[in-house]
Amino acid sequence: MSFDPADLPPAPELAALLGLAERLAEAAGAAVLPSFRAEALEVEDKRLRGVFDPVTEADKAGERAIRALLEAERPEDSIWGEEYGRKAGTSGYEWILDPIDGTRAFICGLAHWGILIGLYWRGRPVAGVIGQPYLGEVFSARLGGGAFLSRGGEGRALRTRPCAALGEAVMFTTDPRIFDAVAGERAAYDALERSVRLARYGADCYGYAMVAAGQADLVVESGLSTYDVAALIPILTEAGGVITDWRGGDCSQGGRVVAAGDARLHALAVAELSRLAF
Incomplete structure (x- = not known):
């Protein structure tokens, strides 16, 4: 953005x-x-x-x-x-x-x-x-x-850390069940989770903070509201990360969100999510 x-x-x-x-x-x-x-x-x-x-x-x-x-x-x-x-x-x-x-x-x-x-x-x-x-x-x-x-x-x-491969990534989501409401989302998320090194649940906004701080690499979520993402976008981007919707577009109004500390990792995550979710 x-x-x-x-x-x-x-x-x-x-x-x-x-x-x-x-x-x-x-x-x-x-x-x-x-x-x-x-x-x-x-x-x-x-x-x-x-x-x-x-x-x-x-x-x-x-x-x-x-x-x-x-x-x-x-x-x-x-x-x-x-x-x-x-x-x-x-x-x-x-x-x-x-x-x-x-x-x-x-x-x-x-x-x-x-x-x-x-x-x-x-x-x-x-x-x-x-x-x-x-x-x-x-x-x-x-x-x-x-x-x-x-x-x-x-x-x-704050500075994000380099991570160029899904197999090296630490990923957060609040709860995998958030992807159950829309057809295709859970399958897309599950495929992405199988690709990463480690997935952790329940961090909410703190997961994004950890990506910005270089402690983790990726956050994937869905069903977010504007007030869930408004504060996060400047922090992620100014720390060197990328935060968009699942198509790589604007996420400032919420919805499906993918945030990564490394632009190369973000591109891989978007490609994986787009393959199954749309």
């Missing part, structure tokens, strides 16, 4: 907005952490298609904290959050929020969840943050500015 630099906002403006995105993640973290591993965490089921789809008060509290800060500092911007929907703005910027990506992990006490803050400019992703407050980690990026991990007051640049 490439952009003409002339079509982007000025770099100092984007840098300031990325700083705000990091503060938004911090505010959401303060709202959700008291509920993590709490003894009396109430869980609602908002399923639409017969599959358990949990939401907690922590999800809602996290998004309320983000929205309150945005309303105070950026009232002209649009907001689109998983829990409270969409608010129109006039600035051309839209904040796309998933206050807890990985709610299933959250309610199980696992740390594979994150706070996703994405920023779109005229419909295109330009900045993103993955916050993991329990681990004290913030993964962040803006287009043209690189991708970084901060933890414990220290920071480092």
